[in-house]
Amino acid sequence: MPELPECEANRRRIEDACLNRTIEAVELGEVRHMDLPGGNAQGRLVGHQFTETRRHGKAIFAGTKSGPWIVVHLGMTGSLRPYDGEDAPDYAKVTIRFEGERRLAFRCPRKLGTVSVIDDPEAYVSEAGLGPDAMQVDADRFVEIMGRSRGAAKSALMAQTKIAGVGNLWSDETLYRAGVYPEARASELGEKMLRTLHAEMRHVLGHLLEANADYSRIPEDWLFPSRDEGEACPRCGGTITKSKVGGRTAYFCADHQKTA
Ligand SMILES: [Zn+2]
Incomplete structure (x- = not known):
């Protein structure tokens, strides 16, 4: 199960491959029994870009200063996979389609991961009652x-x-x-x-x-x-x-x- 270092490796992939590209669509794969963004939440992302990423513990964030943001929990087996064109990984539950060929897939074979659209990472961390990040705590x-x-x-x-x-x-x-x-x-x-x-x-x-x-x-x-x-x-x-x-x-x- 992904912990802080594995989540950080996934965050780096968004940081390296998915920033400053306008989001054109959010597509859902087979998503029964998963907590994934509904129609309104998907619509909130379209037309925006991710300009930064963050991570707190096992929560991975991508968004812009004024929002919206996505928060991703990888669950047992989830991972974030940037790719180009139509070469989608299997078990892609959410695919964010950026301008041009770039895509970001949330791959999750065992369905325990989640993707949500939120306004602000700090408020999210506070509402979720998370303790300090293990690499930040002195x-x-x-x-x-x-x-x-x-x-x-x-x-x-x-x-x-x-x-x-x-x-x-x-x-x-x-x-x-x-x-x-x-x-x-x-x-x-x-x-x-x-x-x-x-x-x-x-x-x-x-x-x-x-x-x-x-x-x-x-x-x-x-x-x-x-x-x-x-x-x-x-x-x-x-x-x-x-x-x-x-x-x-x-x-x-x-x-x-x-x-x-
Ligand atoms: Zn020993």
């Missing part, structure tokens, strides 16, 4: 937010209302690097460990942003290449284990992630 604020989270550290990291952008995969990686047991209570970790957790979260996300979310560039000593039950921990040789934490499957090293 250590002090991170300690404050996590320090009052009574639930499991993994669940707190993944709660978009606390910190926006981290999901299942990169919360596991962050906890792995910090040596924190996924079920440890965030509020009991203490300030020093929370600062370590913040630094490791930034390290993980920062590396992936630098690599434009290309998983082939993930170092061998990360959990990711060994993220399977019974694998040997690249760090300590311990055993990679899985368990359910807050309804999600956590992978962790049973040996060096001992904080409880």
Whole structure:
């Protein structure tokens, strides 16, 4: 499921290929059971251009200062695909047709993604109750937010209302690097460990942003290449284990992630 770095890679595609082109039409593919813009919302985009893009956590925005904007949630499997001409990707649920040949498709095989038309990204973030973006939040604020989270550290990291952008995969990686047991209570970790957790979260996300979310560039000593039950921990040789934490499957090293 796309998290902050994957969403950022999708945002960059709009930034690189879709700015400053007049929108001529918005076409919908097979959209049953999906939250996609209705007729009025589609009409609001026609005649406008995207002049900038933004991202907050996993929400991707494209629009103009005075609006309108689109906000895209990729869901489980969604992606944004700029292309030229008629060479549309399969599972295109929304296609924005710009002047000339350029198109932007929202591809979404599993239908859990959404595209909406909104007036203002800041108002949207506030109304959605999203926490600060995981790459924007500083250590002090991170300690404050996590320090009052009574639930499991993994669940707190993944709660978009606390910190926006981290999901299942990169919360596991962050906890792995910090040596924190996924079920440890965030509020009991203490300030020093929370600062370590913040630094490791930034390290993980920062590396992936630098690599434009290309998983082939993930170092061998990360959990990711060994993220399977019974694998040997690249760090300590311990055993990679899985368990359910807050309804999600956590992978962790049973040996060096001992904080409880
Ligand atoms: Zn280990």
